[in-house]
Amino acid sequence: MSTEVLTTGWEPRVPAGDTITRRFVLAYTARIAAMADRTGGRRKWVEGARMADLRSPFGYDNAVVVTRPLAEAEWPGVITAADAFFPSSRWWVVLSVFPTPDLTRHGLRRVGHPPLMLRPPGPLPPPDARLDVRPVTDTATLADFQAVLVAAYGLAEVGVPAIADLALARTLLHLRVGYADGVPVATAGAAVHHGIVEVDWVATLPTARRRGFGTAITAAVVDVAPELPSVLLASDDGQEIYRRLGYLDLFRATLWEHPAS
Structure with missing residues (x-):
């Protein structure tokens, strides 16, 4: 038996x-x-x-x-x-x-x-004309990415996150900075592995929140591989932003x- x-x-x-x-x-x-x-x-x-x-x-x-x-x-x-x-x-x-x-x-x-939230592949909203989204490709855009991330997460007294490295932006990660009226106000990043777009580092400066920039910058990194599902870990404050973009709640980690x- x-x-x-x-x-x-x-x-x-x-x-x-x-x-x-x-x-x-x-x-x-x-x-x-x-x-x-x-x-x-x-x-x-x-x-x-x-x-x-x-x-x-x-x-x-x-x-x-x-x-x-x-x-x-x-x-x-x-x-x-x-x-x-x-x-x-x-x-x-x-x-x-x-x-x-x-x-x-x-x-x-x-x-x-x-x-933990999932966005199935599907059409993305058109870019927000108020937010100029640029890829991190050089020291200037990397510095802007770092400055927004540190300020948005309150890390000024902690130090510089490991993400602030051009070796990552040029070979592994898709990092984006959003500018409003020429000022960097939002960030997001993604990596593509195992058939998903894994989204992280979504941040908006407090002075620029509630203007749709979080949704716009997240859409920009999902767009690096829109044919794949996108997955992220959300904060409670960020859940509604991601829902507006079509993310579905799976469960809590x-x-x-x-x-x-």
């Missing part, structure tokens, strides 16, 4: 395209690994998780991404491996699309449950952070 083994969808041999969620997890890990390789960072693969240290003062650049459902008994090993991998002075995060146990006993703090010591 044989027992049929049913897949969970997260075994190593399951194709990347099995589900949109699997594509997102693999795309996210591929992107942070490539960023580490191109910027002199470090990466480590452990059973059930992928880690990348971009040596960034901004914790969201230094990530542990859970790649399959973990039993509660497996979590201490993953966190111990992360503790050994990241320097004690580094701020880093854990991202899981699966439910997690309480990790506060391991020195982590819950950041929240960002919604879980984000923890390990502050620098």
